[in-house]
Every structure is written in C-alpha cells, then in structure tokens.
Amino acid sequence: MNEWILPGTTGLVMNEPLLWEKGDQGRIGFSMPERDVPRTDPPQGARTRPPDLPELSEVDVVRHYSRLSQWNFGVDSGTYPLGSCTMKYNPKINEDMAALPGFAASHPLLPEHMSQGTLGLMHRMQEMLGEITGLRSVSLQPAAGAHGEYTGMRVIHGYIQKHSGTRSKMLIPDTAHGTNPASAAMCGYQTVPVQSNEKGILSAEKVAELMDEDTAGIMVTNPNTLGLFEENLGEIADIIHDKGGLVYCDGANMNALMGIVDFSCLGVDVLHLNLHKTFSAPHGGGGPGSGPVCVHPDLDPFLPVPRVEKHNDRYRLSEDHPDSIGRLHSFYGNFGVMVKSFAYILTLGPQLKRISQMAVLNANYLRQRIKGVINLPYDRPCMHECVFTDKYQEQYKVNTANISKRLLDYGFHPPTIYFPLVVNGSMMLEPTENEAQQDLDMLVEAYTRIAREAEENPDVLRNAPHLTKVTKLDETAAARHPCLTG
Numbered sequence: 001m002n003e004w005i006l007p008g009t010t011g012l013v014m015n016e017p018l019l020w021e022k023g024d025q026g027r028i029g030f031s032m033p034e035r036d037v038p039r040t041d042p043p044q045g046a047r048t049r050p051p052d053l054p055e056l057s058e059v060d061v062v063r064h065y066s067r068l069s070q071w072n073f074g075v076d077s078g079t080y081p082l083g084s085c086t087m088k089y090n091p092k093i094n095e096d097m098a099a100l101p102g103f104a105a106s107h108p109l110l111p112e113h114m115s116q117g118t119l120g121l122m123h124r125m126q127e128m129l130g131e132i133t134g135l136r137s138v139s140l141q142p143a144a145g146a147h148g149e150y151t152g153m154r155v156i157h158g159y160i161q162k163h164s165g166t167r168s169k170m171l172i173p174d175t176a177h178g179t180n181p182a183s184a185a186m187c188g189y190q191t192v193p194v195q196s197n198e199k200g201i202l203s204a205e206k207v208a209e210l211m212d213e214d215t216a217g218i219m220v221t222n223p224n225t226l227g228l229f230e231e232n233l234g235e236i237a238d239i240i241h242d243k244g245g246l247v248y249c250d251g252a253n254m255n256a257l258m259g260i261v262d263f264s265c266l267g268v269d270v271l272h273l274n275l276h277k278t279f280s281a282p283h284g285g286g287g288p289g290s291g292p293v294c295v296h297p298d299l300d301p302f303l304p305v306p307r308v309e310k311h312n313d314r315y316r317l318s319e320d321h322p323d324s325i326g327r328l329h330s331f332y333g334n335f336g337v338m339v340k341s342f343a344y345i346l347t348l349g350p351q352l353k354r355i356s357q358m359a360v361l362n363a364n365y366l367r368q369r370i371k372g373v374i375n376l377p378y379d380r381p382c383m384h385e386c387v388f389t390d391k392y393q394e395q396y397k398v399n400t401a402n403i404s405k406r407l408l409d410y411g412f413h414p415p416t417i418y419f420p421l422v423v424n425g426s427m428m429l430e431p432t433e434n435e436a437q438q439d440l441d442m443l444v445e446a447y448t449r450i451a452r453e454a455e456e457n458p459d460v461l462r463n464a465p466h467l468t469k470v471t472k473l474d475e476t477a478a479a480r481h482p483c484l485t486g
C-alpha cells in the first residue's frame with residue numbers, strides 16, 4: 001500500500017480562538033430595519049452600556065462553528081472501532097422521520113385520542129423488539145442501557161419478592177459490562193463475581209457452585225465483553241431456575257445476534273437493548289439513549305407504568321398494574337430515539353439478520369488479520385468484537401495507550417482500551433457492519449505499521465499523537481484540574 005493511501009489527520013485544520021478573542025469593534029452580523037419612530041432616551045435605571053458580547057460578522061460566526069465541528073471525530077468522519085459501543089452509522093432518514101412535525105411537536109400531555117399515531121408507533125416498536133429478542137413483554141421507558149439494567153433488576157426484585165421472599169445476592173461474571181454490578185448494587189443486591197473459564201466464557205460448574213437460595217439470579221452479558229458467545233447460557237439458566245432465581249441478559253451487544261438468537265429459548269427472563277447502539281440512534285455526544293427492557297411473560301406484571309396498550313384498535317396508556325415497579329422516567333421515555341430506531345428496523349426488515357452477520361464477519365476478519373502483529377489472547381472465533389493486548393510490544397516498552405494514541409495519527413478513532421478488565425492491556429475492537437473491506441484493510445495496515453514502529457522507533461509511539469490538533473495531553477491534570485471555560 002502506498003504511503004499516501006493511509007488517511008492521516010494532516011491537512012487543512014484551522015486554529016480557532018474563542019469568540020471573545022475574535023472579531024473587532026463595530027463588526028455586526030445582523031441589520032435592523034430603519035427606525036420609523038422618534039428616538040427617545042432609555043428610562044431611568046435602564047442599562048446604558050451594551051452587554052459584554054463579542055462583536056462578529058455572520059461569516060465570523062459560521063466559520064467559528066464550522067471549524068470547531070471539524071475538530072470533532074464521529075462515525076460520519078471515519079472508522080470508529082470503539083468496542084462495546086457499536087458506533088454504527090446513523091442513517092439520515094431516521095432523523096427526517098423523528099423530525100416529522102407529528103412526532104417532533106407532539107406534546108407528551110396530549111390526550112390519548114390525539115396521540116394515536118405516537119402511541120401506535122410505540123406499541124408496534126414493543127412488538128418488533130419482542131419479536132427480535134423472543135421476549136415479548138416490552139417497556140420502552142428506560143433512557144439508556146444502564147437504566148434498562150436497573151429497571152430489569154427492579155423487575156426481578158419485584159418478582160422474587162412476590163414469589164419467594166427476599167434474596168440478597170446477584171451473580172455477575174468477570175466478563176460482564178461494568179454497569180452490571182453497579183445496577184445490581186443500586187437495587188440493593190450484594191454482587192458475587194463469577195470467574196470465566198480459560199475459553200473466556202462461563203462454565204456451568206462454576207455457576208452451580210455459587211448459586212444458592214439467597215441468590216436472586218445472574219446477570220450475563222452475551223456476547224460477553226470479550227466478544228465471545230456464552231455457549232453454556234442454556235445450561236446455566238437451568239441451574240439458576242432450579243434454585244428459584246432469574247436470568248438477566250445484558251443485550252447491549254445485540255448487534256451480533258439479531259435474527260439469530262431467540263433469548264427465550266436460552267432461558268433468559270429479562271434482557272435490555274440499547275436502541276442507541278444496535279438500532280442506530282446517535283449516542284455518546286450525539287444524543288440521548290433508550291434502553292428498552294424485554295421480559296418473559298411471567299414478569300410482565302412488574303414492568304414500569306404507564307404501559308402502552310392496544311384495546312379494540314385504540315392505543316392507550318395504562319397505569320392499572322398493581323405489581324408494577326412504578327415509573328422510571330418522566331412521561332414515556334425518550335420518544336425521539338424510539339422513532340429513529342423504528343425507522344431503522346422498518347428500513348431493514350428481515351435484513352437485520354444480515355447486519356448481525358456482517359458485523360460478526362467484519363470482526364472476525366480484523367481478528368484474523370491483526371493477530372499476527374498484535375497479541376490475541378483468546379484465539380477463537382468471536383462475535384461482533386475482538387480483544388487484543390499489548391503483550392508483543394511490551395518488550396519495546398510500548399503499551400496499549402501508546403499504540404492507541406498512534407492510531408490517531410493514522411486517522412482512526414482508537415478502540416476501547418484497558419477494558420475488559422479481565423485482560424491486561426486490552427484493546428477491544430468493534431468494527432460494526434458498516435466498514436467495507438478496504439476500510440478494514442487500512443486499519444490492519446495501520447496496526448501493522450505501528451507494530452513495526454514499536455520495534456524500530458518506539459519513541460514515535462510513546463510521544464504520539466503527532467498529527468492531531470492537540471497532541472500529547474496530560475491526562476491526569478485534565479482529570480484533576482479540568483479547565484471548562486476554554
């Protein structure tokens with residue numbers, strides 16, 4: 001590959017002062033119509049000096065914000081393989097749909113007879129997510145993945161309380177997402193860690209050792225944070241159920257499994273989805289989230305209220321669920337996010353399965369092509385993401401952080417690093433289905449060059465990045481003494 005083919009971050013990147021530092025006295029960005037009334041003095045006590053605002057022309061302001069926007073990096077700028085985050089492309093048609101005045105301007109306090117369209121969309125969304133997961137009772141209320149976990153924990157707590165009294169513990173594998181133990185603890189559970197086996201997944205024996213009648217259940221991330229499918233989940237669910245517990249599955253990694261796995265067949269009782277990951281709504285700095293919870297019909301009575309229900313072709317909101325855990329969000333959740341994901345699902349239909357297949361194929365392609373130069377600790381087929389470490393580069397005193405910073409010079413957003421915690425110096429790559437083979441090849445090429453640089457010129461890596469707008473930052477100082485005013 002030629003030197004110039006790798007997309008770097010050199011080129012026209014403008015410096016940009018603050019708006020207060022820009023501009024000049026007397027510059028203006030508007031024009032008022034000519035005065036057609038007599039001039040008078042301001043009333044007594046009124047402000048006589050103009051407010052301290054920068055004086056700028058329209059062009060000054062447009063350039064200022066356009067330049068700042070170019071300093072940002074997003075899925076619309078390039079490859080963004082941030083593991084566990086599913087940074088997939090957000091189709092623009094979803095935004096158009098969410099902006100339709102009937103959706104965007106509908107007030108949450110409108111009476112039901114004037115909200116049939118929005119309620120109908122939510123009801124259909126519940127049905128579709130029930131179909132995709134196999135768990136057909138659905139609440140769209142939670143506002144994010146972790147909020148969905150908390151909701152699911154509360155549902156489990158409600159069910160167990162009603163059927164078998166109080167239980168105090170929750171099993172959490174060491175390959176679970178970090179939010180899982182936090183959600184269980186917020187619900188009052190004592191978390192019990194479960195070690196994964198040498199294959200990077202849970203073994204039924206280990207779970208059987210730890211499961212007892214004071215344990216409410218297990219929270220499994222599947223595929224787990226190593227990007228591996230929990231093959232023994234069915235057997236594990238039987239063990240949990242035999243002792244009266246319930247199985248929670250963190251489904252934020254659903255991008256690997258759409259149209260492929262029916263979670264009810266795996267014995268899962270509660271699962272949350274991240275609409276802002278799998279179903280393409282923008283996230284991170286890009287917008288709010290939505291973390292619907294899908295449950296087994298036995299747990300239906302415990303879902304949050306209000307519920308969106310259909311009676312004789314009319315949709316309504318019902319609070320009439322005495323066992324419900326109550327309300328977790330003002331109004332009915334983040335409706336705009338639901339519209340975007342609804343549009344995404346309708347656009348793709350049965351092709352959703354192909355999305356997951358391509359996401360898994362892309363991750364395996366990367367895994368196979370990078371493993372020669374960067375260490376792959378679990379060398380077996382992965383799902384939608386794969387985890388590498390800095391073991392080969394250790395001898396040159398180059399670590400995961402150095403490698404990832406250098407990736408910025410090659411024009412790629414770094415992967416998730418130092419997570420999952422079970423792997424030392426981990427780098428977790430999730431390419432998503434969006435990347436074409438050429439894009440993946442360039443990423444492989446970047447890692448190959450970085451591996452060579454580690455041997456030949458490790459200082460280049462230790463001092464990276466070199467080509468970005470701001471280069472090496474003092475991260476400790478940034479965290480301890482943040483400067484929030486520019």
Ligand SMILES: *Cc1c(COP(=O)(O)O)cnc(C)c1O
Nearest residue numbers: 084144145146177179250252289
């Ligand atoms: C992202 C993620 C979460 C948390 O979702 P948020 O919307 O960020 O709260 C939970 N579990 C897994 C596996 C995730 O990838």
